[in-house]
Amino acid sequence: MRVLITGANRGLGLELTRQLLARGDEVVATCRVPDGATELREVLEQSPGQGRVLPLDVRDDASVAAVAQGLASLDWLINNAGVNHRAGFDTITAATMLEAFDTNTVGALRLILALRGRLSEGGRVVNISSQLGSLARQSPGFGTLGYNASKAAMNMLTRQAAFALPKQIVLSIHPGWVQTDMGGPHAAVDVVTAARGVINVTEQAKPGDSGGFFTYIGEPHPW
Numbered sequence: 001m002r003v004l005i006t007g008a009n010r011g012l013g014l015e016l017t018r019q020l021l022a023r024g025d026e027v028v029a030t031c032r033v034p035d036g037a038t039e040l041r042e043v044l045e046q047s048p049g050q051g052r053v054l055p056l057d058v059r060d061d062a063s064v065a066a067v068a069q070g071l072a073s074l075d076w077l078i079n080n081a082g083v084n085h086r087a088g089f090d091t092i093t094a095a096t097m098l099e100a101f102d103t104n105t106v107g108a109l110r111l112i113l114a115l116r117g118r119l120s121e122g123g124r125v126v127n128i129s130s131q132l133g134s135l136a137r138q139s140p141g142f143g144t145l146g147y148n149a150s151k152a153a154m155n156m157l158t159r160q161a162a163f164a165l166p167k168q169i170v171l172s173i174h175p176g177w178v179q180t181d182m183g184g185p186h187a188a189v190d191v192v193t194a195a196r197g198v199i200n201v202t203e204q205a206k207p208g209d210s211g212g213f214f215t216y217i218g219e220p221h222p223w
Ligand SMILES: NC(=O)c1ccc[n+]([C@@H]2O[C@H](COP(=O)([O-])OP(=O)(O)OC[C@H]3O[C@@H](n4cnc5c(N)ncnc54)[C@H](OP(=O)(O)O)[C@@H]3O)[C@@H](O)[C@H]2O)c1
Pocket: 006, 007, 008, 009, 010, 011, 012, 013, 031, 032, 033, 056, 057, 058, 059, 079, 080, 081, 082, 083, 084, 103, 128, 129, 130, 131, 174, 175, 176, 177, 178, 179, 180, 181, 182, 183, 184, 187
């Protein structure tokens, strides 16, 4: 199985890469600066011939097109790259909001548009979303307005993409509050558990789940 991951150089993306390689999958591990992705390269070197690193900035159309051009087929697309600015109503600017949307929402859209024709029948599109994008939670969300809004929009993208890709399964998954640079060291879930959960939920998803929002342990997440 061939899997493309965005933001594979650190955090959840790096651990997803590690676990998918360990399962025997082929991983197209993408990140903004491959030359600086030392840990990712070490992970790939441990599974020779199973993976490669490609440069990809999800905010850059040309970069997405270049990656798509080099790919014949794909089984899973994992839209993992994301940014989270600490900015609530008192401090947020339009530029910050736009950056959050360009990365978290439009970035995922760019990948789906570029790769949809290469996805295998029964293939998966996984949008790594967040509980902070849930309207039902009605929480102030740690002063991360752009993040919360862009993940809510990502969830709608998941819904719409599920209609547009009837031969694939499209999911939003909340990976938990995870111990990464974004989640911080006091987060509730270690990155190994979070990545394992995301892979299990993706693997076990059925066609009827397409367009759904799930937690990393496979429970439906309130919208
Ligand atoms: N950690 C949590 O508690 C938590 C909770 C819910 C959801 N999530 C979601 O899980 C995903 C992974 O987060 P994480 O915790 O692993 O965060 P992280 O450690 O901050 O990693 C973020 C990743 O996204 C990449 N990225 C950012 N902008 C990019 C762009 N324009 N193009 C390509 N890559 C870009 C980063 O690359 P650079 O190194 O180049 O910056 C990095 O690889 C995100 O979508 C996040 O929203 C995380």
